[in-house]
Amino acid sequence: MNIKAEWIAVDWGTSRLRVWAMQGHKVLAQAQSDKGMGHVNKGAFEAAFLELVEDWLGAAPIDVIACGMVGARQGWAEAPYATVPATPLPEMPVRVPGTDARMRVYIVPGLRQLKPADVMRGEETQIAGFLAQNPNWDGVICLPGTHTKWAQISANEVVSYQTFMTGEMYALLSSQSVLRHSIGQGWDEAAFQDSLAETLSRPESLAARLFGLRAKDLLEGQAGDTARARLSGLLIGAELAASRPYWLGQRVAVIGADTIAKVYASALQPQGAPVTILDCNEMTIAGLIAARKHVRAMA
C-alpha cells in the first residue's frame, strides 16, 4: 500500500510511540512501536521515528505534530511548559531543529502548575481535542493512566489539575510486590465496588488493607479475580477520596483507553457524578489537529 501523508500526528509517550498518517482530519494509516521516549537515547529520536513513517514521506516537506514526553528535556527537543491557568494549547508548538528535509517536526508544550507543583505532557493535547469538539464545556476531565490526571475546565481553560500515581502503584503492587502471588487476571465487580467504598469513605484503610489481599489468599484461598478487583478498588477509592474537590457535584469526562476508562466510570457513577467516556487516541488526534492549526496560522 502506497500511502503518502499530508501530515503526521504523533503521540510519543514514555513507553510507546504512536503515529498516524493524516489527510486533513482523516486518518489514512497508523503504526506504533515500543520506542517510547524512555527507551530512546538523545540523538536517536529521528531514526526511531523514521522507522515507522519512512513510507509515508514524499519529496515535499510535510508537517509532523507531536505531543507527550518527547518534549521533555531528555526528549527529541525540549518544549518548555506553559503555566496554568491557561488554554490547553496556549503556545506555539516548538520546531525541532535540523531534521530530515522531508519533514517539519513540531512538539506541543506541556502544562505545569506552580502550586501545588504539577506537570503534564500529552494530556494537554487530549484536553485540547476534547475542547475542540466541545467548546465552552465546563466541568472536570479525568485522564486515567499510569499517572492519572484530574483537570478542572472552565471558559476553555485548564484552571487547575492534579496527578495521581494510581496506575503506576497498581502495576508495581500487582507485578512486583508480595501481592503478585495472589493477583489474578479476571474481575469481580462486587469486590471492586466494596473495596472502593471502603477507601473512599476511610482513605486510611488503603495502608491497612493491602497485605490482607495476600493473607486472605494464604488462609482462605481468595480468588485471584477478587484480589485483583480489590486492589484496584482500594487504590481508585483512595484516589477518589483525594480528588473529591474535583469531581463532587461536577460533570466528568473520562478520557482513557477502553478498559481503564470503564473502570473509572463504574467507580464514579455510584457517587452520583454524571460521566461521559471518550477514547484517548481520538482525543489525541483531535488535539494534534488543533495544534496543527496554530502551526499553519503562523506559517
Added chain:
Amino acid sequence: MNIKAEWIAVDWGTSRLRVWAMQGHKVLAQAQSDKGMGHVNKGAFEAAFLELVEDWLGAAPIDVIACGMVGARQGWAEAPYATVPATPLPEMPVRVPGTDARMRVYIVPGLRQLKPADVMRGEETQIAGFLAQNPNWDGVICLPGTHTKWAQISANEVVSYQTFMTGEMYALLSSQSVLRHSIGQGWDEAAFQDSLAETLSRPESLAARLFGLRAKDLLEGQAGDTARARLSGLLIGAELAASRPYWLGQRVAVIGADTIAKVYASALQPQGAPVTILDCNEMTIAGLIAARKHVRAMA
C-alpha cells in the same frame, strides 16, 4: 578459629539467612548469606544452611532452632500457623525430617489471625524474645520492616495484630517508580515530620502528594534528601493514621533494625506515645532461646 556450637539459632527470612553459633544464652559466632527462603528451591535448604554452619558442627547431634519464612509451605518444612489470641510461641516447633545426622532442626510456627485475615512468620519469635525479657508487659509492639506489624500484647498473649506493606511500598516507589529520579540518599527531618503530619491528619493526601515529589523536583529542583524524607513521611503517616487504634494511648516497643526503628520512634514520639527501641536481632535470639526451652522440655 575452631568454634563448636552447643546449638544454632537461625533467622531465615525471604531475602536473607542469618545464623548464630550459641553456647547457652551466649553468641559465639555469627554468619549470614543472601540465600533467603525466596531464593532457595525446595530440596536445597539443607545445602544452603550447611554452607554457613558446617564448621560449627561436631560429631554429636545438636539442636538447630529456626524461625521465619523457612517454615512456609514452600520452605524447608511447613510449620503450620497457630491462631491468635495466643502466646507468641504456643506450639512446639516442628522437627524437619531426614536432616544430616549432626543436627536436629526445628522450625517455629508462625501466627495467623482469622479476622481480619493476617499472617506472620518470624515476628512472633521477636515478640517471644521481648516477652521473655519483659514478662507481663502490656502494650503495643511495632515491628517495622518490609511488612511492618503492629501487635497488641496483653497477659503475655498476642491479642491481635495488623500488617502494613509500608516498607515494600517505599522500596518499590523509591527504586522502581518515576519517583526514583528524584529520591536521594540523605535525610531532611523537618520534611519528614511535615509530610508525616499531613497524611496522619488527612490520610487521603498520600495518593494526592506522591507525584508532587517528582513535580517539585522538575519545577523547583527539590533536593533528593527532602524528597526521600517526604516519601517516607507520607507513607509512615498513612500507616500511623490506620494503626491509630493500636498505638493511641499505649506504650509502644519498636523492635527493628537501627535506622528504621529510629525513624518510627521519631514518628511516634510527637504523637505522645512513649516509645522504647529494641534491636530485632537481639529479640530474635532471645525468642529462639525461649523456643529451645520448649524443645528441651519435650526431649
